[in-house]
């Protein structure tokens with residue numbers, strides 16, 4: 001058994017690329033779902049539009065990196081308006097239906113043959129991240145017995161965690177302000193908020209844009225970290241993992257998404273490293289499980305763990321049990 | 330109650346005097362109307378839920394809107410406050426047309442309503458429920474919310490006013506509790522106190538006493554009377570005739586969507602049309618007293634005759650007007 005490797009990959013995953021990407025995506029989703037009560041099932045589309053906006057600008061049209069970022073952010077705002085304006089006046093479930101459909105439309109557009117001249121079709125796009133890595137200040141990698149990161153990884157992680165910190169700061173500032181109070185009140189009962197003279201529709205649009213923009217930061221980091229984008233990354237299961245993470249950390253908690261993402265990726269990486277090792281040393285006989293099956297079993301085990309957690313701690317890691325129980329009004 | 334004596338309650342005396350010469354008929358003109366409604370019609374499919382020809386609400390008075398269940402009182406409230414759109418009709422508040430004005434703008438103009446089914450914001454604290462009601466908060470703007478210095482001072486003022494109201498409504502001990510943990514009656518109190526945070530000119534209370542225990546009812550009644558002394562106009566829906574008689578200066582009776590009678594409480598309760606509307610033309614008794622929670626708290630119920638497919642209002646027995654007695658002694 002190679003415990004060193006198992007522990008080092010697990011430790012690295014605690015602060016790794018996936019953790020950052022999902023944390024950012026879930027911070028945005030937490031604004032939608034946790035604070036405002038908006039059932040956005042298309043968060044993956046916000047990340048996708050950001051990543052493709054940047055990559056198409058840089059790779060397809062040969063424009064500068066920062067313009068690509070602006071195009072990505074602009075695309076996210078437009079997507080939020082497109083989704084929000086027709087649906088946010090309707091009942092909550094309409095947003096869920098529209099967003100899940102929109103996310104699939106966006107993904108299918110990315111991979112469509114007709115648009116492949118610009119989007120690269122199902123292969124996606126590469127070679128848009130050079131300017132980003134040119135800014136890398138790190139000259140030597142980290143190589144300890146426990147963890148090791150290349151200079152490129154260090155740069156991505158640094159930028160990623162700075163973005164996480166900024167996103168958290170924004171959410172923290174907003175949610176302790178009167179603006180955040182209106183947002184949370186809308187989650188509870190929007191008619192009551194309306195009766196007190198607040199323009200509920202406008203606040204919901206603002207929340208949709210904010211959560212989309214915060215989540216889209218994850219889309220940029222993901223694309224830059226992998227130096228490639230690929231349409232099928234932005235499927236519905238991407239969004240479902242984000243929901244898992246939001247609920248795991250505790251909805252409407254500032255740090256919930258980050259801690260949720262860390263736990264989720266640590267567990268998944270640990271089990272996915274542990275099982276094949278156990279099989280290869282014969283601790284798990286191949287009649288029960290082969291190395292090929294280990295990946296799927298890993299997801300099953302994490303799923304069971306999450307179910308247990310939600311049964312015994314429905315409020316998530318940070319949530320307040322009393323508060324969650326009030327839901328059953 | 331002592332507060333009722335004319336020396337202690339100048340606003341009541343003024344309201345009574347102002348209404349003394351108003352003709353006792355549906356649609357009667359008032360000397361100083363704050364709200365004037367003309368030909369408002371709302372149909373649900375084949376059912377005409379509201380069909381109000383003309384009605385005026387006297388400024389500074391407490392007007393009760395009564396009528397059997399299904400008479401259209403709540404629908405009428407919804408229409409006036411922008412929560413529902415009429416098929417036709419117009420109305421003016423302080424001389425300004427209100428039809429087509431969004432609910433939140435109606436509230437900002439000074440007409441604030443509460444709901445028959447209480448809308449407390451359960452997972453917000455009691456004090457945050459209150460703070461939410463204040464209008465013109467600078468920190469409710471997205472960008473200003475990010476800089477606490479811009480709204481901290483105003484937040485203190487808002488909190489001070491909220492605390493005063495909480496004390497007045499005897500909810501100060503619950504200040505930090507989640508609104509969802511309050512009893513039904515306390516939530517009614519909170520909703521009313523919260524509406525007052527808007528600084529309305531006119532409050533519209535939809536069954537404010539429903540589900541409130543008798544001890545709290547007395548204090549609620551006191552609060553409503555207090556609003557009149559503060560110069561506010563009150564329009565409220567109530568089923569319990571003793572309470573209506575106790576606090577209202579004027580009564581408007583609705584039946585099957587139309588205003589069928591107007592007058593002082595005693596006059597209206599002696600009116601044959603009103604008794605007919607409540608009991609059905611044949612006085613054949615009450616049906617299903619469980620149909621409405623108000624039935625639980627209404628005054629002593631008339632003996633409930635077994636329902637025999639009569640067209641009477643569902644809680645006719647529990648809500649029937651009783652002849653005036655022990656009054657004005």
Ligand SMILES: Nc1ncnc2c1ncn2[C@@H]1O[C@H](COP(=O)(O)OP(=O)(O)O)[C@@H](O)[C@H]1O
Nearest residue numbers: 373376378396397398399400401402403404405
């Ligand atoms: N959204 C709706 N759709 C269809 N019918 C409705 C709706 N709201 C109210 N009604 C009907 O309109 C009538 C008046 O209801 P309502 O205004 O709630 O009466 P009240 O408040 O006087 O008890 C009732 O017959 C009710 O069933």
Ligand SMILES: [Mg+2]
Nearest residue numbers: 402403404445
């Ligand atoms: Mg009603």
